[in-house]
Amino acid sequence: MAASVKPWSTARLANAINLDSGDALYILCGPGVQDRFVCADYRERSLETALWEHLRDSGFERVAFSRHGDPLYFMDEASAESAVPGGTASRAGRAAAGQSGPLGGGLPGGTASRAGRDAVGQSGPLGGGLSGSAASRAGVGQSGPLGGGLPARSAPPRRPPRMLDLSLVQTLNAFMRDTSVRSAVVILWTEDYLRHLQPAAHRELADYLGEWARSAASQRNVCVLVFAAPNLTDAIRKVVDVRDTDVLVSFLERQRVRRGRRSVGTVGLAERSEMARLVQVARLRHGLAVDWPNLDRLIAAMAARPGETVRNWHAALTRIASRGDALTGEILKAEQLIDGLPSGLSxxxxxxxxxxxxxxxxxxxxxxxxxxxxxxxxxxxxxxxxxxxxxxxxxxxxxxxxxxxxxxxxxxxxxxxxxxxxxxxxxxxxxxxxxxxxxxxxxxxxxxxxxxxxxxxxxxxxxxxxxxxxxxxxxxxxxxxxxxxxxxxxxxxxxxxxxxxxxxxxxxxxxxxxxxxPDYTPEQLVEIAHGMLAERNLTISPELEPLLAEHIRRMYDRRNPKTWGNAREMRELASHLAARWALRTKRNRAEPLRPGDLPEEAA
Known part of the structure; x- marks a missing residue:
């Protein structure tokens, strides 16, 4: 059953993010973790932004993010200020300037506060971040509903990738141990993160992960490990290759075989309602013309397409709109994005x-x-x-x-x-x-x-x-x-x-x-054969009808129960009849099928 969907979320995120498992460690993975999300308020978000909104809405007062190349950052000023004793914006700014040490001395040396950068107009991770007032959660890095749609984002400032240091890991642990402020620590792309830690920091983090894995979420704080892997098994295989990860691997293995509430969420691909929002956003932002009578069938075909992300669909819809084409079944088939449209029947x-x-x-x-x-x-x-x-x-x-x-x-x-x-x-x-x-x-x-x-x-x-x-x-x-x-x-x-x-x-x-x-009866096989011929726009002459029925009955009586193909046999028969008809009539549609079109053994 679907989970309740908040305006800043989607069904696939609401189903995946469930922090009620009782553990202080929570794992996110799946084919959709690196996708973008067209949320219920018609605004587009990254997993990072949607996860931040979810955690803040769940009562976490401090949400800290960390990933390789961006050691520590925050999506809101309140989180940044709570990282420093006294909690003022100026102290968060001083921490960004280079003060180090966990909690007691601000943020780690050389690590910029994302909130501090964004407050002066720079953009956040994955192209998002704070724009204008960092306190406005609904407007973080997003455009307005419908009219804005999928926003064009400026590239965030990037620093050369470097090894994460011991003070950073100690700071994350301090957040997890601090019971005065309910905290969530989010480590993005954990496989890559673990590979780039300095040895001392790696060993320290391994110890901390062990402590967190043994902790209950009742201690208020939680660490969310986001893996780029499509599933938990793949995440385990990638972590096994990294040194000093035995405790984490053991936790992941326990989650894999755990019955009931696991501390694992799998983010899937977009369903129909999110795909419908994407089409509306492309229509309003990029001027995409839409085949309105067939829109529901188009959306159904798009949502059923295996392996396609919202990112890919957004690029395809933008490309179609830029050419001045409309969103039609013919265009999507020509782009090899769908195999065909549903019938239109329920x-x-x-x-x-x-x-x-x-x-x-x-x-x-x-x-x-x-x-x-x-x-x-x-x-x-x-x-x-x-x-x-x-x-x-x-x-x-x-x-x-x-x-x-x-x-x-x-x-x-x-x-x-x-x-x-x-x-x-x-x-x-x-x-x-x-x-x-x-x-x-x-x-x-x-x-x-x-x-x-x-x-x-x-x-x-x-x-x-x-x-x-x-x-x-x-x-x-x-x-x-x-x-x-x-x-x-x-x-x-x-x-x-x-x-x-x-x-x-x-x-x-x-x-x-x-x-x-059960196997189809001869009468049902005759009905199936008639339907297959009708799909080919072929009519059956009156003199052929009883002969065709008799031929199908003989096929049925002579069948080998172990190899009999039922409707597949009728498909082969229909193909044979169509080929004989085409050869005889030169594809003259006015000419019906006749007894001479039956296989020779039926004569």
Missing amino acids: PWQELDKLVGMEPLRERLELFRAVAREPDGDSAGQAETLHLAFVGNPGTGKTTAARLVGEIYRDFGLLERGHLHAVRGSEIVAPYLGNTVAMTDAAVDNALDGVLFIDEAYAIANTREYGPEAINELVLRMEDERHRLAVIVAGYTEDMNMFLASNAGLISRFSRQNIIEF
Whole structure:
């Protein structure tokens, strides 16, 4: 279920930032951490700025940022002043000028206060920072709602990268230990940060991280470690390569296998509402023309595009506007940004058009009834989102999985509702150490949508590393239960053995959520064949209709149950008929399909 979204946030940030885990260390990672965010107030923010707003709104009086190349800075004057005894702006300025030492002597030597620089008109980190009054949180480095949109930012002053020193690390620890001011320390791009620490500072920070990892958040202060890694497993692999990080690695490993509230947030990619705001900002700021009748379909296609960030979409929309083109499906397809537009039908209407989906439709009707209950148990409901589709190939399982994601989104159970499809063999590595990373990558790409694992039984068939993939999948299904639906699919017998291979796995797929996709009947296959021919704008002559039905029945009677492709067989038949028709008629649309267009064995 979606978290409450504040004006300065987005759904993907609200879902990721949750400091109620009980730990004083909190980890942020994910495919969206380095993205920009078009927030609910139509202002664009970096993760840094949005995180600062979240921490201030959560009651942290002092928020300190640190990263390699920018050792210590603040996004507001109150935080900068609280770093110095007496708390005056002049003392913050003196600290920026070079006074050193943790707390008692101001800010570390040679480290500039970001608030001090910004107060005189310079810009902040990542191109943002304070403009004008540093006390105005809503206006920090942002343009106005709608009319401003994605602002053009001036480049911040940069200093040559240098090693961070011991006094900086001691200052961060002093902030964490100071109980008189509720403090948050944010270390950005932690992998890079740790690699560039001087040896003495590195050892000191390792000790402090150990203390913070053992501390409870009830001691008021928190340290947020932001990793550029797309998932926690990748972050662990990068930290392992850095000296003196055993304590941090141990903490991260515990979080990876921890059940329930983890001190880890995964920032995903933009969902529909944020994408819609981006389009409006591009329209008002850059004059982007919009195909209004198809706007909802365009936004749905944009949000479903795998791996595309708001940064990339902003660049693409700006490029389209600069050429004077409108935002249309044809333009986005020409730019290779989408494969095509959705049909325009609701997912329920699309499901109604599919043959043989009655069992799935009945199950989803129960979901709809629960979703409409104002006092429904959302935690229990999330447990039921996972489905198993069992049956032979060609019975519509992949199409059904896509529609399930869109229906869940319409229910408010998932933010994006997109489909990320993989085969079971694609999340099991052929050698030691990569299986967890591959499984995590699949889950991260599916967050806020559906992970569809076709031929899922292949995971269990890989005896050496298959159990590792299943264990990681079960862990992520638990940790991301409000942001992820997993649909596993495959042959009935093989899937029954797969689900029974792990107690945690079978417990997440209730019997009611195992949906049988039986082979299509001959009558259903005839209906599917007619539909495929209609999609090609081909008509069937009256004399062909009974012969086509008889040919399909003979195909069905002669089928090998282990290799029969159901709708795939009809697709091949439709392609054959279309090719014979084209050769005979020179593509004369006025000429219908005739008995001579059937395969020769049907004669």
